[in-house]
Amino acid sequence: MSGRTWVSCFVASALLPMVAAADPSAARQGELIHLLRHDCGSCHGLTLKGGLGPPLLPATLDGLPAEGLVAIILDGVPGKPMPPWRGLLPEGEVAWLVEQLQAGAIDVE
Ligand code: HEC
Numbered sequence: 001m002s003g004r005t006w007v008s009c010f011v012a013s014a015l016l017p018m019v020a021a022a023d024p025s026a027a028r029q030g031e032l033i034h035l036l037r038h039d040c041g042s043c044h045g046l047t048l049k050g051g052l053g054p055p056l057l058p059a060t061l062d063g064l065p066a067e068g069l070v071a072i073i074l075d076g077v078p079g080k081p082m083p084p085w086r087g088l089l090p091e092g093e094v095a096w097l098v099e100q101l102q103a104g105a106i107d108v109e
Helices: 005-014 026-044 066-075 091-103
Strands: none
Touching (some): 026 091
């Protein structure tokens, strides 16, 4: 992984609609999945099986409290490459993503 391409790709895909409601709209869900594969995937692996960051598969996330995972995504892990997404992703969208990840609802073919 080199440079900051994930940042620009991310900005292009994420700064569109900021949905504050419970579940993101269907269109926004598609964008979030895209972001997960491409932006999170740059470190966690395109198929989320791990890379620089640990795997984000149900087997690895199972048993971890969802709130803890949401907090890691919002605030990052200080001293580690995991960046904070607060300000870029609203908490509701992060919670939705964690739900999808823990449920294995994301097709990672
Ligand atoms: C620049 C690389 C990088 C990017 C981009 C990145 N992560 Fe991470 N992530 C990491 C690293 C490294 C860790 C492990 C931190 C540690 O050692 O505690 C991590 C940890 C995590 C964890 C905790 C996993 C666990 O088993 O405790 C979650 C959840 C997570 N990332 C989700 C995401 C999501 C969702 C995105 C995209 C919105 C993302 N990450 C983007 C590098 C990254």
